[in-house]
Amino acid sequence: MTLPATTSPIPPAAEPEWLTSLNTAQRAAVEATEGPVLVLAGAGTGKTRTLTARLAYLLRTGKARPGEILAVTFTNKAAQEMTERVAALIGRPVENWWLGTFHALGVRILRRHAELVGLKPGFSILDTDDQVRLLKQVMEAEGIDDKKWPARVLAAIVQRWKDRGLGPENINVADAGDFAGGRSAALYMQYQNRLRILNAVDFGDLLLLCIKLFQRHPDILSEYQQRFRYLLVDEYQDTNVAQYLWLRLLAQNVQGGASHICCVGDDDQSIYGWRGAEVGNILRFERDFPGATVVRLEQNYRSTGHILGAAAGLISHNEDRLGKTLWSADALGEKVQILALWDGEEEARWVGDAIETLQRQEISLGDMAVLVRAGWQTREFEERFMTLGLPYRVIGGPRFYERQEIRDALAYLRVVAQPDDDLAFERIINVPRRGIGTATVQTLHTLGRATGCSLMTAAIQLCTTDELKPAARRALAKLIADFDRWRDLSRDMSHVELAGIILDESGYTAMWQADRSAEAPGRLENLKELVAALAEFENLNGFLEHVALVMENDGSTEGARVSIMTLHGAKGLEFDTVFLPGWEEGVFPNPRSLDENGAAGLEEERRLAYVGITRARRRLTILSVANRRIYGTWQSCIPSRFLDELPAEDIERSGSPGLSAGANRAVGVLREMRTGWQRAQLSSSSSGGYAPDDIYDEIATGDRIFHVKFGMGTVLATDMDRLTIAFDAAGEKTVVAGFVRKA
């Protein structure tokens, strides 16, 4: 593919720095303004920077006015940053242009033509909760049992259809599945009708209705096609079918010639397959837009050599990829630090200490990030940073104790500890649904106000009278009895165990288990993590007090803060210093993703790891721990297979000095842990060929040993580096040999 010859209209002497600082390939992508352009390149090669420069270039050269450009970013934050960047580049604010996420752009178009798709101009946009509530109503009207067929599941099904660009009329019988006896498509239709009556749309509609509008009104489509002379799309690898269709329609040139669309992306960073993104879109670009200029960027400007080497080594284990070279003119820099620690608490402590050390070297907290695989992992870091007084923010999600499921679970615990906690009681009185409606709650309030008593007391009284309908009264009586029982249990039982019982018996866990939305598994994990957090406190009251204080300590501090976020949320961002904790089998790669999608799932997890590594500019630490407390019980963990895939020359391994007397021993431990995974693989594929490490040979069945966490015990069995031990106090446990000393 040859690049079209371009003569820059700006005289060389007057060329601004943002243009001259681009490398040849980047500049080619900026100046190839006519016709389709695909920039396909690895992380940190300046794709976003090139796209931003292209925007500025179009405006500066007068090739386009702001209103003639349509630019799509993956997040609202990215849109805002790009607006600021471009304004800075061209030296004036840009107004009246079309830059934003697919959703934001979609709603803007819909607002102008609401009537044509059956809406009135002031239509409202439902959030996920409203959406589920509405679906529930639709199902109720149809007499479908919400317990058997939860509305949330239907919401997820509908969303998937919308992501694939399918309206209710496009669903064929085979696609409908078995939800509610194959009635999902009909329910979808009714849901859409209800939305129209309410003059409302959900997120999926924002694009779907646009597509419909364009298909039914070619005149309007062509108006937009003429208006948007230049289209720019960042993170193209993560567009789903609906987004793709929307773009294709807008990018079709009216005259049948090539449209001026420029997409940038990286197939190695496609991480939203689970949400319907199709990496195929990027691979198909040249077919979709014939005559496309394809630009490859190979120089990475973000990361130092070792970080890049680690990333490249890791991603080379994926088979399903285009493959590309990346190089850096930067020094090799520091090696990627691979750290093996004892447990999650030590992990959080270590990261907190490292951040404080960097802070003392005048490195800004804003340049540091902790990137986790799953939402539950933020909790331990939040607690530690809180203790240290380190300002932090959780990006892309509420802080741990503010999450819906955590607040619900806490509400149960609060009512156990304190029956008169009205706010807590009201929060969960009908969560999960148990037939206590607003009318009943209203009656409780009225009685409470009249007699000056708490809701719980009012409830107890109303259970003995006839004010309430029998069904509501029965449900309320059962809930009160439940709380009485839990309160009784709390006298003898450990609060950790009790919490598990409450979550199960109340039906709260089951509610999320039945929920098949994308968020549900994460919420269940958060609940487990909450139980783990409880174990760190003597009793329930101590824990609740801690939470109250943590919540009050609401980071209103201005200034730089450490960022904590998920790997998914970190896409496109960069930080000087990055910590990647929890690289253990069972955490990362995420087992669910492996279960559901097999080899493809593993490759998507690996791309996620690649995204994580390539966020770092100068310092990268990857951590794994030997033990994690999951649901209150300790589990030994083996390091993530991804650690074994990092090239030896780019990394430096070390262990926690606190684990044993000498550093050498710590390295030995590490070697043991590292080979754990390889061994697991070996033993599954062949029986022989493995020469055991001789370090821990001295420990044999029957030996008395000492374990840092569990104390004294007797070895029952040995299996490579895993030991089964009868601890004097803690009972039988399986532990890693490296953490055990002969007594």
Ligand code: ATP
């Ligand atoms: P990702 O794939 O992670 O989204 P990207 O390809 O979009 O990465 P950018 O974020 O645009 O990469 O650039 C990475 C870093 O490299 C940024 O700090 C950017 O300013 C810098 N950079 C890119 N190109 C150049 C250049 N020609 N000269 C100097 N710095 C550059």
Ligand code: MG
């Ligand atoms: Mg980018």
